[in-house]
Amino acid sequence: MEERDKIIADLGNEYKYGFTTDIETETIPRGLNEDVVRLISQKKGEPEWLTAYRLKAYNHWLTMTMPTWAHLDIPEIDYQDIIYYAAPRTKPKLNSMDEVDPELRRTFDKLGIPLEEQMALSGVAVDAVMDSVSVKTTFKEVLAEKGIIFCSISEAVRDYPELVRKYLGSVVPYADNFFTALNAAVFSDGSFCYIPKGVRCPMELSTYFRINAAGTGQFERTLIVADEGSYVSYLEGCTAPQRDENQLHAAVVEIVVLKDAEVKYSTVQNWYPGDKEGKGGIYNFVTKRGICKGDNARLSWTQVETGSAITWKYPSCILAGDNSVAEFYSVAMTNNFQQADTGTKMIHIGRNTRSRIVSKGISAGRSQNSYRGLVRVAKGAENARNYSQCDSLLIGDKCGAHTFPYMDVQNPSAVVEHEATTSKISEEQLFYCNQRGLSTEDAVGLIVNGYAKEVLSKLPMEFAVEAQKLLAISLEGSVG
Amino acid sequence: MLSVKNLHANVGGKEILRGINLEVRAGEVHAIMGPNGSGKSTLASVLAGNEKFEVTEGEVTFCGQNLLEMSIEERAREGLFLGFQYPVEIPGVTMSNFMKMAVNEQRKHRGQEPLTAGEFLKLMREKSAVVELSSKLTSRSVNEGFSGGEKKKNEIFQMAMLDPKLAILDETDSGLDIDALRIVATGVTKLHTPENATVVITHYQRLLDYIVPDFVHVLYKGRIIHTGDKSLALKLEAEGYDWLINDYQ
Numbered sequence: 046m047e048e049r050d051k052i053i054a055d056l057g058n059e060y061k062y063g064f065t066t067d068i069e070t071e072t073i074p075r076g077l078n079e080d081v082v083r084l085i086s087q088k089k090g091e092p093e094w095l096t097a098y099r100l101k102a103y104n105h106w107l108t109m110t111m112p113t114w115a116h117l118d119i120p121e122i123d124y125q126d127i128i129y130y131a132a133p134r135t136k137p138k139l140n141s142m143d144e145v146d147p148e149l150r151r152t153f154d155k156l157g158i159p160l161e162e163q164m165a166l167s168g169v170a171v172d173a174v175m176d177s178v179s180v181k182t183t184f185k186e187v188l189a190e191k192g193i194i195f196c197s198i199s200e201a202v203r204d205y206p207e208l209v210r211k212y213l214g215s216v217v218p219y220a221d222n223f224f225t226a227l228n229a230a231v232f233s234d235g236s237f238c239y240i241p242k243g244v245r246c247p248m249e250l251s252t253y254f255r256i257n258a259a260g261t262g263q264f265e266r267t268l269i270v271a272d273e274g275s276y277v278s279y280l281e282g283c284t285a286p287q288r289d290e291n292q293l294h295a296a297v298v299e300i301v302v303l304k305d306a307e308v309k310y311s312t313v314q315n316w317y318p319g320d321k322e323g324k325g326g327i328y329n330f331v332t333k334r335g336i337c338k339g340d341n342a343r344l345s346w347t348q349v350e351t352g353s354a355i356t357w358k359y360p361s362c363i364l365a366g367d368n369s370v371a372e373f374y375s376v377a378m379t380n381n382f383q384q385a386d387t388g389t390k391m392i393h394i395g396r397n398t399r400s401r402i403v404s405k406g407i408s409a410g411r412s413q414n415s416y417r418g419l420v421r422v423a424k425g426a427e428n429a430r431n432y433s434q435c436d437s438l439l440i441g442d443k444c445g446a447h448t449f450p451y452m453d454v455q456n457p458s459a460v461v462e463h464e465a466t467t468s469k470i471s472e473e474q475l476f477y478c479n480q481r482g483l484s485t486e487d488a489v490g491l492i493v494n495g496y497a498k499e500v501l502s503k504l505p506m507e508f509a510v511e512a513q514k515l516l517a518i519s520l521e522g523s524v525g
Numbered sequence: 526m527l528s529v530k531n532l533h534a535n536v537g538g539k540e541i542l543r544g545i546n547l548e549v550r551a552g553e554v555h556a557i558m559g560p561n562g563s564g565k566s567t568l569a570s571v572l573a574g575n576e577k578f579e580v581t582e583g584e585v586t587f588c589g590q591n592l593l594e595m596s597i598e599e600r601a602r603e604g605l606f607l608g609f610q611y612p613v614e615i616p617g618v619t620m621s622n623f624m625k626m627a628v629n630e631q632r633k634h635r636g637q638e639p640l641t642a643g644e645f646l647k648l649m650r651e652k653s654a655v656v657e658l659s660s661k662l663t664s665r666s667v668n669e670g671f672s673g674g675e676k677k678k679n680e681i682f683q684m685a686m687l688d689p690k691l692a693i694l695d696e697t698d699s700g701l702d703i704d705a706l707r708i709v710a711t712g713v714t715k716l717h718t719p720e721n722a723t724v725v726i727t728h729y730q731r732l733l734d735y736i737v738p739d740f741v742h743v744l745y746k747g748r749i750i751h752t753g754d755k756s757l758a759l760k761l762e763a764e765g766y767d768w769l770i771n772d773y774q
Binding site for chain 1: 623683
């Protein structure tokens with residue numbers, strides 16, 4: 046047994062995205078005040094209304110304190126020691142791939158982001174955000190033919206100000222919480238997507254976020270609007286270099302789903318989780334929320350969370366339209382000293398609304414993993430249905446798994462179901478796999494992927510394969 | 526093929542195996558019988574490398590190699606197969622995916638290329654026929670929701686897929702109805718060749734009607750106290766173990 050532990054421990058924790066790119070970066074001085082907020086807005090050439098919005102958010106943020114209700118041990122964050130804007134110095138306004146800085150292209154190649162010809166084969170349109178700036182959006186022309194807008198949020202502010210102004214902050218108001226106020230004040234870039242009435246987006250849309258520069262925070266903002274009867278499947282991936290310091294990531298994602306429209310949002314979050322001793326790693330404080338605004342709207346969140354030192358994230362759905370349907374599928378894995386407090390909120394407002402929650406937590410090492418979920422059924426939400434399933438898988442005996450389900454049902458016709466299980470990878474399962482010739486690492490990977498299958502099967506194919514590998518890699522060194 | 530000399534093993538400080546000696550040659554079938562708690566399943570587990578047990582004394586060579594120095598998976602890849610008395614469930618992992626990994630690990634160990642999808646499917650079809658295992662089961666999760674009989678058939682199916690040099694079958698007959706017993710036992714017989722060997726652990730002589738042993742060993746309190754041929758099993762069935770135990774004491 047000891048020898049086996051040693052072999053596995055020697056493999057260590059490989060974080061294959063831990064490289065940095067040697068690229069000239071333009072940053073502003075550390076710290077945050079009104080001038081910094083104005084400077085960011087000015088650098089992005091924003092209209093006055095947006096500068097004013099940022100300042101309002103900033104001033105509100107000053108009155109707020111960091112939330113402490115999560116089951117997380119968060120070291121104090123010095124918000125004056127963070128750089129709020131960093132951009133690759135090459136001006137990222139480009140007309141063709143050849144104009145992208147070769148260093149930058151190599152970075153995205155290493156990340157496996159198919160920015161070039163392979164794109165056509167995989168049929169994924171990508172918006173890549175490095176540090177604070179959107180570097181390149183592919184397939185824009187193909188999408189434009191269908192009237193689909195897919196660009197960086199900065200471009201959207203410039204080119205489609207009415208759309209942005211109408212929906213920005215409409216689902217997640219800046220005053221929602223501490224981190225949404227901070228994000229609204231300093232958000233640097235992110236993606237914007239608009240699917241016109243009745244259009245089915247012919248390809249997966251994808252955004253990759255990358256923190257590169259040291260000492261910076263990343264505050265991206267994503268806004269997706271699916272107009273009546275439209276459909277889009279949206280993917281988001283994130284990585285960061287390996288650093289001893291902690292870096293802050295506080296993003297906001299807003300999704301508006303109008304009548305008869307459908308949005309599927311999938312995330313594979315693999316920010317740097319810190320080393321085996323818990324040093325370094327990303328603090329990931331993210332607010333994601335979507336609204337099924339019209340009747341028969343559908344929204345689903347699928348997330349695979351393996352990265353970050355701390356994750357604080359609750360992708361939520363407001364089921365406002367009658368007969369709207371929302372789903373949340375999550376695999377959250379923590380290893381070593383990682384902490385995750387993640388889950389969802391399903392707010393039923395419309396009649397005959399249905400929601401489904403499937404959460405699979407996996408804890409290994411000395412990590413702490415919590416599911417926190419709220420199901421609320423408002424007075425007028427006749428015949429609301431919710432089904433929640435929260436499973437926890439423990440690997441080893443030094444980690445923790447916690448479940449915090451909240452229910453608030455104000456309509457007697459509602460049916461709300463909740464199931465929860467906790468299990469362990471047993472010695473018997475490992476022995477069985479070993480006896481068939483599988484190594485312990487392969488066996489653990491196999492068992493974990495089997496456990497998470499229901500969620501992984503909701504991901505688009507290419508993403509599912511990537512996520513499976515990621516789960517196995519993130520567990521290396523965890524079996525004792 | 527397998528040579529066990531003076532093997533002692535503990536679990537939780539308690540000695541279970543107390544000096545096992547056993548020689549198994551290619552082409553042979555051995556049956557190990559004995560009263561409950563005599564150490565039969567422990568012997569199977571120790572040979573497979575289960576780390577729950579601590580080997581305190583003795584030597585085991587398998588095809589010329591020191592078995593006790595090998596990891597569980599190395600033993601398996603070298604061709605040692607254990608048919609489990611209680612096969613475990615692995616939710617969400619399909620039987621076919623599980624077998625694909627197992628077969629390809631073994632091929633890698635032998636320096637062979639992994640099987641193509643087509644070759645693998647062909648192998649699955651061919652081998653599931655050995656134990657009349659429905660193709661529906663191979664697309665289900667490993668042992669999940671399988672009946673007792675299906676689990677045991679599934680063990681022999683895996684044995685067929687992996688084509689081991691030495692198969693140790695731990696009470697493969699327990700919990701089987703008459704038809705399932707016939708199918709499982711006939712399956713094992715079909716897989717027997719002059720190049721491989723089988724050790725069956727059983728309580729009942731009826732299994733040995735199908736799998737005819739060259740040797741029958743009686744294990745008692747961690748030692749093999751008697752070895753005979755097929756007729757010994759019949760005698761045990763008729764008279765029980767008392768005459769041997771009394772003799773031994």
